[in-house]
Amino acid sequence: xxxxxxSHHSSMTGQxxxxxxxxxxxxxxxxxxxVDGVAVKIEGDPTNPDNLGKxxxxxxxxxxxxxxxxxxLKPMKRTNPAKGPGIDPGWVEIEWEEAYEIVARELGRVRxxxxxxxxxxxxxxxxxxxxxxxxVFGSPNFFTSLGNYCGGSYHPVNGMVDGSFAxxxxxxxxxxxxxxxxxxxxxxxxxxxxxxKRMADARMRGMKVVVVDPRxxxxxxxxxxxxxxxxxxxxxxxxxxxHVLVHELRRYDRQFLxxxxxxxxxxxxxxxxxxxxxxxxxVWDLRVDAPRPxxxxxxxxxxxxxxxxxxxxxxxxxxxxxxxILVDHTPERMAEISTVPASTIRRLAREFVGAxxxxxxxxxxxxxxxxxxxxxxxxxxxxSHANGLLDNMTYKLFNMLVGNIDVPGGHLGVPLDHRxxxxxxxxxxxxxxxxxxxxxxxxxxxxxxxxxLMEWFPIGFDAGQLNAETLLEPERFGLDYQPEVLLLYHxxxxxxxxxxxxxxxxxxxxxxxxxxxxxxxxxxxxxDVFLPDRTYLESTLLNCLEPPVVxxxxxxxxxxxxxxxxxxxxxxxxxxxERLGFLDDWNDLLNVVCGFVANTTYMLxxxxxxxVEELWDRFxxxxxxxxxGLEWFKRHGHAVRYRTPEETYMPYGDLRIPFYFEYxxxxxxxxxxxxxxxxxxxxxxxxxxxxxxxKNSPVIEDGERGYDFYAITFKEALHTFADTVVMPWLxxxxxxxxxxxxxxxxxxxxxxxxxxxGQRIRLVSPAGRIEGRAQVVEGIHxxxxxxxxxxxxxxxxxxTVRVKGAHFNRLLTxxxxxxxxxxxxxESTARVRIExxx
Amino acid sequence: xxxxxxxxxxxxxxxVGFSQRTIDFSGETVADLLRAxxxxxxxxxxxxLVCEGKLRGxxxxxxxxxxxxxxxxxxxxxxxxxxxxxxxxxxxHGG
Numbered sequence: 001x002x003x004x005x006x007s008h009h010s011s012m013t014g015q016x017x018x019x020x021x022x023x024x025x026x027x028x029x030x031x032x033x034x035v036d037g038v039a040v041k042i043e044g045d046p047t048n049p050d051n052l053g054k055x056x057x058x059x060x061x062x063x064x065x066x067x068x069x070x071x072x073l074k075p076m077k078r079t080n081p082a083k084g085p086g087i088d089p090g091w092v093e094i095e096w097e098e099a100y101e102i103v104a105r106e107l108g109r110v111r112x113x114x115x116x117x118x119x120x121x122x123x124x125x126x127x128x129x130x131x132x133x134x135x136v137f138g139s140p141n142f143f144t145s146l147g148n149y150c151g152g153s154y155h156p157v158n159g160m161v162d163g164s165f166a167x168x169x170x171x172x173x174x175x176x177x178x179x180x181x182x183x184x185x186x187x188x189x190x191x192x193x194x195x196x197k198r199m200a201d202a203r204m205r206g207m208k209v210v211v212v213d214p215r216x217x218x219x220x221x222x223x224x225x226x227x228x229x230x231x232x233x234x235x236x237x238x239x240x241x242x243h244v245l246v247h248e249l250r251r252y253d254r255q256f257l258x259x260x261x262x263x264x265x266x267x268x269x270x271x272x273x274x275x276x277x278x279x280x281x282x283v284w285d286l287r288v289d290a291p292r293p294x295x296x297x298x299x300x301x302x303x304x305x306x307x308x309x310x311x312x313x314x315x316x317x318x319x320x321x322x323x324x325i326l327v328d329h330t331p332e333r334m335a336e337i338s339t340v341p342a343s344t345i346r347r348l349a350r351e352f353v354g355a356x357x358x359x360x361x362x363x364x365x366x367x368x369x370x371x372x373x374x375x376x377x378x379x380x381x382x383x384s385h386a387n388g389l390l391d392n393m394t395y396k397l398f399n400m401l402v403g404n405i406d407v408p409g410g411h412l413g414v415p416l417d418h419r420x421x422x423x424x425x426x427x428x429x430x431x432x433x434x435x436x437x438x439x440x441x442x443x444x445x446x447x448x449x450x451x452x453l454m455e456w457f458p459i460g461f462d463a464g465q466l467n468a469e470t471l472l473e474p475e476r477f478g479l480d481y482q483p484e485v486l487l488l489y490h491x492x493x494x495x496x497x498x499x500x501x502x503x504x505x506x507x508x509x510x511x512x513x514x515x516x517x518x519x520x521x522x523x524x525x526x527x528d529v530f531l532p533d534r535t536y537l538e539s540t541l542l543n544c545l546e547p548p549v550v551x552x553x554x555x556x557x558x559x560x561x562x563x564x565x566x567x568x569x570x571x572x573x574x575x576x577x578e579r580l581g582f583l584d585d586w587n588d589l590l591n592v593v594c595g596f597v598a599n600t601t602y603m604l605x606x607x608x609x610x611x612v613e614e615l616w617d618r619f620x621x622x623x624x625x626x627x628x629g630l631e632w633f634k635r636h637g638h639a640v641r642y643r644t645p646e647e648t649y650m651p652y653g654d655l656r657i658p659f660y661f662e663y664x665x666x667x668x669x670x671x672x673x674x675x676x677x678x679x680x681x682x683x684x685x686x687x688x689x690x691x692x693x694x695k696n697s698p699v700i701e702d703g704e705r706g707y708d709f710y711a712i713t714f715k716e717a718l719h720t721f722a723d724t725v726v727m728p729w730l731x732x733x734x735x736x737x738x739x740x741x742x743x744x745x746x747x748x749x750x751x752x753x754x755x756x757x758g759q760r761i762r763l764v765s766p767a768g769r770i771e772g773r774a775q776v777v778e779g780i781h782x783x784x785x786x787x788x789x790x791x792x793x794x795x796x797x798x799x800t801v802r803v804k805g806a807h808f809n810r811l812l813t814x815x816x817x818x819x820x821x822x823x824x825x826x827e828s829t830a831r832v833r834i835e836x837x838x
Numbered sequence: 839x840x841x842x843x844x845x846x847x848x849x850x851x852x853x854v855g856f857s858q859r860t861i862d863f864s865g866e867t868v869a870d871l872l873r874a875x876x877x878x879x880x881x882x883x884x885x886x887l888v889c890e891g892k893l894r895g896x897x898x899x900x901x902x903x904x905x906x907x908x909x910x911x912x913x914x915x916x917x918x919x920x921x922x923x924x925x926x927x928x929x930x931h932g933g
Contacts, residue, residue, distance in 0.1 A: 588924075
């Protein structure tokens, strides 16, 4: 282990060991003070440019994860066959050999029978290289909504626009920042510890921040302006602003749209690009007033807008099509939907386009770029909805209107990892769409192999929530088998999926459940065998995940000897792969996901077992060269550096990015053909559209069924995935914050309903009901109630958790009706009615 | 005779019966290399991986770390090149 001296501002002496935080997925650089073999303090690593020495509450509280007295430190098997909430499993500790023998026997049984009968719930984002284990086992099944909850529609659209995985406004140059449903720079999302510092610096130089959110979040509270909005209507608000730019102010970046997007490409009456006999997309050539192939016309000679008649056909540019769509998306109409006043929509649109400085340029390190210091940023609250694809498209297109995609001051793509943007040439001078970056697009198949119907979502991610419908009604979807074994790997489907009662039914059907985790949860308490993993302070990996302004890996390394009789998850899965007879395929998968196929020097021998340190040593050398193996990282902690301007700005180069998403329409048309050929007639294709517009969602329609209010959940820097609720330091803090003390309800609404703080109320949605104590506040929209993720756990035996029963996900519906038909993204808002209990 | 380093992953490995091997190569292109690699079923890797002149959709080929498209089997090889053939793993999961 590398040793550093204590920092000047730390009062204790001891060894300081560089490592990487594992309290959320992003992995800030940390250093841990160790005295006599005991970790006593965690600080941010000031040498790591990602978090600049900062660390959020979760990171500071990491010791209470390592030394949690309720951690499971030895394998266990259950002795009570009865399973369910509150039922004592009758755990007994066993040796690893017995645990492996039981698990290999049960998994081997289904693998020989039908490997699809293994259902897998996988979390642990930092160890993403392990996620493919079920694939080499032979199962396609994914049983969680952990990632889909936030990114189901978000990641595919980022991937299609610029080969990015996420996105963020440019902290360095942005002057006017609109934030929709996100905690970026304040409390959550991308690398929050460093991002808060960057946000603060930008505010100090005068950047204006407007936060649009149903709740007065930490971002809203610190913003220049908070705009309360009805959940799930952010798209209407932004479409209203787009209307103002296009139809009222007529201010948009014509040069950017014409030269860097496919907005000038001609669209036929069928909604597809107008192509010549060689299949080349056409543009309108202003020099000759006729259609010409896109690559035969200088960019400045392309018509950006207009309607044209050719051989009796009506052609419009892609931009013109959206312009026509926007005609009736007036601020007044959008105001009725979103409750944001039309005058506010107009004012913000005017401020935004003014701040964007259309036409300005900036020179950075000798290269001149467009300079657009105004951008709209967004995340879960604004787009994790049943029409999430349309939401994400809208926000991208609004940014494109001012030409700010991936330019200084604007809206920047964030790569998945050190490999950078997934950019390669596609059709017609455009970038190749990359909606899937975690796995290749699965081909259509009927009957489907996967229980979450991945073969039916050609541009989507993994819609795990659909299991609540497909596994209980398999005949509706043609599923010709039933899963029998469940693998829980740092995942809690009874907590993180909608329709908890249905998830319980599915888990009751499992003949065997194995859990790899560090503590007991609602779900792992159902396990037959529990295999204890090591915490992030006892294990090894190199981490690089969604870095917003940096790139490179940070080392996670053991800072103390592992507690108890635990094993690294990689070692556990490798042992099982060997016992089950697919070590060779497992190593081959790692060769692919670790990128060893790009340099065969480091490829794993398929028949050899590698320790976790050997694996990461090879990984380090394959990325950074033979002089930077694991030992180098142990000495230096990280190889994280700022991304260069060339790596950050306009990564698409001369390739065009999509304004008109013809690819989406085409994929939908192809899927429809495949579905019809398979005899499936009741599938929805409504969101396979090339351009966004407003339409009501099922959540809005639920309002007509007597559910008067909207229910939302929210997270802050204190907690992640509700997983951290078992940590006493964090619970102590969150219990002193009123927003985490009950169901938030607006004061005026509460007065109208006769509700006071502390009164027990019940929220009833079409899917379920929860109870809690009302917390009357000013900072929430009058039509909305809010439930913090910091108070919501059920039947957890950890004494830190005070069970309060307000399990938000019980209110959500996991069915197709509440799922984006193109991406599989789930609806994260519920309509509810409020009942007073006492 | 130029030497080409060949690596095979997953089903491709099972077809050729080795994981990595450096071979003497007398051909000119990737397609030639696939024809030169015999598989355990008595055919060639070309016969297994190529359909109507195009690489099958469930396989990928990398030359010196760069992925080929299905139509790029006529890519020329030079001594010292690394060629990786692999079956595409369809399900890695995520979200």
